[in-house]
Amino acid sequence: MTTKTESGISTISLVVVASSDQDRSIAFYVDKLGFEKRTDIPFGGNYRWVEVYPPVGGTGIALAPPQREEQVG
DSSP, rough: OOOOOOTTOOOOEEEEEEEEEEEHHHIIIIIIOOOOOEEEEEEEEOOOEEEEEEESSEEEEEEEEEGGGGGGO
């Protein structure tokens, strides 16, 4: 049974978490917690788009580099 909130949101599939050291974050989620790395691709300049997912469940975590102050609007 799917339950909707007042906003109409019923599921979340991906959450973005700022990570100043993506390799260290990957090691934590994959090696320590048993997550699966499903995506690790170059993303504009020196950035990477990385997604990790738990072994059970559908919500993943995107490990994104933190925004620099000049990028924040």
